Amino acid sequence: MAYELLKGIRVLDLTMVFAGPVSSRILASLGAEVIKIESAVRPDVFTRGNVYPENDPGTEPWNRGSLFHSLNAGKKGITLNLGTDKGRDIFKRLVKIGDVVMENYSPRVMENWGLGYEELKKIKPDIIMASMSGLGHTGPLRDFYMYVPGMEGMSGLTHMTGYMNEPPMLSGFSYGDWTSGGTSAAAILTALFHKKSTGKGQFIDLAGREALIANVGNIVMDYTLNQRVEDRMGNDQPYLAPHGCYQCKGDDNWVIIAVENDEEWTGFCGVIGKPDWCKQEKFGNSLNRWKNRSELDKLVEGWTVNQDKFEVTTNLQKAGIPAGAVLNMKEVNLNSHLIERGFFNVIDHGEGIGKRPIPNQMPAKFSNIDSFVPARAPRFGQDNEYVFGELLGISNEDLASLEAEKIIGGAPAFLPGRPTRLNLIQSQNAGQLDPNYTNELRDKYEKDIGIIGIAKNDPK
Amino acid sequence: MTEQAFNKIVVLDCSEGIAGGYCTKLLADFGATVIKIEKPGVGDSTRSMGPFQNDEPDKEKSGTFFYLNTNKKSVTLNLESETGKNLFFKLLEQADVVVENFAPGTMSALGLSYESLAKIKPQIIMTSISGFGQTGPYRDYKTTNLVTFGLSGAMYTSRPATHTSSRPVVEGGQQVEYTTGLLSFSATVASLTNRIDTGKGTWIDMSALECMASTLGANLSEYPYLGLSRKTNPFAIHGYPIGYSVACKDGWISLTPGLGGAPNIPLLIERPDLLEDPLFTRPAQRMAEPEKFDELLAPWLKERTKWEITKQAQELKLAFTPVLTPGELLEDEQLKAKDFFVKTQHPAMGEVTYPGAPFRLSETPARIGKAPLLGEDNEAIYSGLGFTKKDLVTLTQQGTI
Numbered sequence: 001m002a003y004e005l006l007k008g009i010r011v012l013d014l015t016m017v018f019a020g021p022v023s024s025r026i027l028a029s030l031g032a033e034v035i036k037i038e039s040a041v042r043p044d045v046f047t048r049g050n051v052y053p054e055n056d057p058g059t060e061p062w063n064r065g066s067l068f069h070s071l072n073a074g075k076k077g078i079t080l081n082l083g084t085d086k087g088r089d090i091f092k093r094l095v096k097i098g099d100v101v102m103e104n105y106s107p108r109v110m111e112n113w114g115l116g117y118e119e120l121k122k123i124k125p126d127i128i129m130a131s132m133s134g135l136g137h138t139g140p141l142r143d144f145y146m147y148v149p150g151m152e153g154m155s156g157l158t159h160m161t162g163y164m165n166e167p168p169m170l171s172g173f174s175y176g177d178w179t180s181g182g183t184s185a186a187a188i189l190t191a192l193f194h195k196k197s198t199g200k201g202q203f204i205d206l207a208g209r210e211a212l213i214a215n216v217g218n219i220v221m222d223y224t225l226n227q228r229v230e231d232r233m234g235n236d237q238p239y240l241a242p243h244g245c246y247q248c249k250g251d252d253n254w255v256i257i258a259v260e261n262d263e264e265w266t267g268f269c270g271v272i273g274k275p276d277w278c279k280q281e282k283f284g285n286s287l288n289r290w291k292n293r294s295e296l297d298k299l300v301e302g303w304t305v306n307q308d309k310f311e312v313t314t315n316l317q318k319a320g321i322p323a324g325a326v327l328n329m330k331e332v333n334l335n336s337h338l339i340e341r342g343f344f345n346v347i348d349h350g351e352g353i354g355k356r357p358i359p360n361q362m363p364a365k366f367s368n369i370d371s372f373v374p375a376r377a378p379r380f381g382q383d384n385e386y387v388f389g390e391l392l393g394i395s396n397e398d399l400a401s402l403e404a405e406k407i408i409g410g411a412p413a414f415l416p417g418r419p420t421r422l423n424l425i426q427s428q429n430a431g432q433l434d435p436n437y438t439n440e441l442r443d444k445y446e447k448d449i450g451i452i453g454i455a456k457n458d459p460k
Numbered sequence: 461m462t463e464q465a466f467n468k469i470v471v472l473d474c475s476e477g478i479a480g481g482y483c484t485k486l487l488a489d490f491g492a493t494v495i496k497i498e499k500p501g502v503g504d505s506t507r508s509m510g511p512f513q514n515d516e517p518d519k520e521k522s523g524t525f526f527y528l529n530t531n532k533k534s535v536t537l538n539l540e541s542e543t544g545k546n547l548f549f550k551l552l553e554q555a556d557v558v559v560e561n562f563a564p565g566t567m568s569a570l571g572l573s574y575e576s577l578a579k580i581k582p583q584i585i586m587t588s589i590s591g592f593g594q595t596g597p598y599r600d601y602k603t604t605n606l607v608t609f610g611l612s613g614a615m616y617t618s619r620p621a622t623h624t625s626s627r628p629v630v631e632g633g634q635q636v637e638y639t640t641g642l643l644s645f646s647a648t649v650a651s652l653t654n655r656i657d658t659g660k661g662t663w664i665d666m667s668a669l670e671c672m673a674s675t676l677g678a679n680l681s682e683y684p685y686l687g688l689s690r691k692t693n694p695f696a697i698h699g700y701p702i703g704y705s706v707a708c709k710d711g712w713i714s715l716t717p718g719l720g721g722a723p724n725i726p727l728l729i730e731r732p733d734l735l736e737d738p739l740f741t742r743p744a745q746r747m748a749e750p751e752k753f754d755e756l757l758a759p760w761l762k763e764r765t766k767w768e769i770t771k772q773a774q775e776l777k778l779a780f781t782p783v784l785t786p787g788e789l790l791e792d793e794q795l796k797a798k799d800f801f802v803k804t805q806h807p808a809m810g811e812v813t814y815p816g817a818p819f820r821l822s823e824t825p826a827r828i829g830k831a832p833l834l835g836e837d838n839e840a841i842y843s844g845l846g847f848t849k850k851d852l853v854t855l856t857q858q859g860t861i
Contacts, residue, residue, distance in 0.1 A: 030650040052685065067678050071677060071678070139794045139798050140797055141793065145777050146716075146781050149716050150779060153712075153784065154792075157633065159783055160633055161618075161632040169619075170714065171693070172616075172618040172619060173613075174678060175631060189653065190486075196656045197468075200823060202822045205820040210798075211818040216786070218528065221523030223789075224801075224812065225809075229785045243606065254616075321602065322607045323607060325611065327610070329676075329679055329680050329689035333683045336597060338670065338673065343670050365594075367664075367665075369654070420686060430691055434689070
């Protein structure tokens with residue numbers, strides 16, 4: 001659900017790819033009017049072209065990508081070429097009626113266009129401008145060429161992720177980008193509260209790497225207090241055992257078990273039918289279990305490997321022991337707890353795609369506040385008429401000539417849509433494919449999920 | 461005094477641990493008066509969590525507690541006693557926000573449900589943080605950072621792109637906790653902003669599982685579109701091996717060889733003979749033979765330090781960056797130039813250096829300040845409610861404060 005908390009706040013969103021769109025999606029979920037600005041020459045290529053419904057790019061692949069729909073639900077979309085004088089003039093008119101400008105170009109781009117914070121402030125004194133980057137808007141390394149591995153690697157997080165004596169690891173879900181986007185939303189909300197209270201705007205410098213350091217702050221303190229750098233330790237947590245990820249029955253199935261004290265240990269031995277383990281001195285207290293954890297982990301896995309991960313979860317939780325199955329993307333999408341709580345919204349993505357559940361990006365529930373299902377992510381240039389016509393009062397004639405001059409509108413510079421190479425995913429073992437997914441989703445959500453898109457490939 | 465965003469906001473922080481602590485830390489660092497309500501004699505659970513200064517376990521020397529509680533005030537208060545509750549209600553009269561992370565149902569059982577608080581203070585914003593939320597079949601499940609990471613789907617993706625069958629590994633530190641704290645902060649601030657115009661309070665229900673799952677938006681939506689449950693980074697979709705670490709002379713380097721200026725890698729490693737080699741021109745080839753690719757790079761990398769490699773690679777527009785340890789962050793020239801780390805004085809720890817705010821606001825920057833001693837502000841805050849020193853002695857003897 002989205003909530004009407006930021007009613008009347010207008011966000012001009014120039015960001016692309018991942019971190020920026022996460023940030024503005026959070027603001028849209030809180031009720032702000034987010035206008036995503038792209039141009040035909042610089043569309044948000046990466047997110048628009050990623051995983052098509054039923055692997056069919058269709059004739060307009062840029063309007064069909066799952067990543068785009070997930071990251072941009074609830075936003076409006078316009079096309080405007082900022083590389084032209086006229087385009088920039090129109091943008092300045094939008095700034096006059098906007099509250100927030102967000103961008104994640106490399107640090108010099110906005111200034112070169114005459115759209116730096118000092119310039120925008122002249123147009124709209126209380127504007128909030130958020131500049132997102134990997135290492136920050138100033139400083140000697142601000143122009144570093146980097147993606148999410150750079151942000152994670154330079155924050156200390158990568159050093160701490162992975163098994164001891166194995167290489168440090170990148171996150172598997174672009175966590176650094178998410179953290180950068182989530183923290184940017186927090187910064188913009190702080191500035192919006194201040195603007196509402198005092199009428200003043202400001203500039204936000206958001207460095208993804210700094211946002212990530214904040215998330216490992218308590219570990220960095222070991223260095224500032226004791227000049228010590230701990231090594232990464234996999235799934236271990238000092239003095240807790242069993243504590244880890246154990247293999248279960250079936251292909252690539254795992255369960256987490258996290259025993260925190262002797263009481264839970266006794267309960268654990270009872271549940272798995274090994275009460276004698278508790279009586280052995282080597283496992284008798286948490287210190288001994290920690291010392292002998294490699295032996296203990298083998299014993300525990302000897303039991304889990306023949307068990308169903310969901311049954312392990314339920315049985316241990318019943319006994320008050322923290323445990324949980326490692327869910328894959330299918331299992332998260334079909335999880336009854338998340339569905340009952342409304343974590344997914346079924347959004348109609350329109351002709352050729354149909355209804356699909358999309359995860360919340362601001363999963364808070366607010367009492368007393370009006371809520372609504374976010375609109376589908378915008379088709380390319382979908383809201384040109386509303387924004388240029390209704391908001392800025394540009395006449396139809398002028399709009400037509402702007403379109404002729406390629407300032408607005410046009411088809412995006414986009415390579416032909418490429419279906420996901422399922423054979424590559426299979427040969428690289430990069431993921432599991434479930435051919436029955438639409439039926440699975442229909443059972444759990446609504447009967448007409450994906451019905452339009454599936455018409456020609458329906459397995460039934 | 462520099463102006464700050466939340467100067468006029470008062471927060472009662474009944475939470476323990478990292479998620480609630482991080483949420484109210486951000487409120488406090490950006491100006492709010494955060495009154496941390498701790499159990500008499502015991503205090504917040506992070507007070508007994510390491511790292512401790514000089515490895516001396518001491519309630520006032522925990523680095524974790526310090527980092528998560530900068531700029532807060534501390535009072536001790538037993539919420540289970542009648543007198544304690546009455547004191548809490550008095551504090552509530554001056555408060556804008558209450559943050560708590562008890563197990564769902566606990567606040568109600570204590571007589572401190574949102575409804576009862578709203579009767580006393582109709583505009584109150586109550587932020588309730590829990591593992592699975594206030595409703596639903598998992599509501600009463602027990603959890604830890606690792607368990608929630610597994611259930612959220614994040615764990616399933618957490619393995620090297622070239623070893624997708626290996627045992628998944630949790631992200632370092634306590635990322636579920638911080639992510640939940642960050643989103644709880646944003647939800648609270650959005651409610652405060654809304655209240656300016658509407659005067660409405662609200663009860664916010666935050667679930668750590670949902671917070672963590674929301675970070676996987678990109679991976680999750682591939683299932684309803686294609687039936688795909690990917691085991692690795694979403695950027696790897698067309699077979700690009702992205703972001704893994706390779707060893708160099710003094711540690712590790714992060715590589716993103718599938719994107720951007722990848723063809724320049726042979727120039728970096730001084731092997732122009734490899735410029736046309738499919739290993740460097742075709743990402744799929746690299747994925748098919750990752751060891752071979754790494755072996756070609758290894759000799760050159762092993763003779764150079766992470767910063768030497770990074771500087772040369774950046775000139776060739778290669779997204780190679782160093783894997784830094786926490787200690788190396790303190791020496792990082794960019795962080796130094798931006799004054800990222802800050803210093804303050806603490807009565808038990810002396811001078812303490814800690815990581816600064818995660819975002820920079822030009823007009824209302826974060827303030828620098830220490831974490832409170834347990835019950836440090838009892839006298840100032842309770843005397844402000846009209847209690848005399850003698851009353852405080854009685855309340856202490858009763859175990860209320």
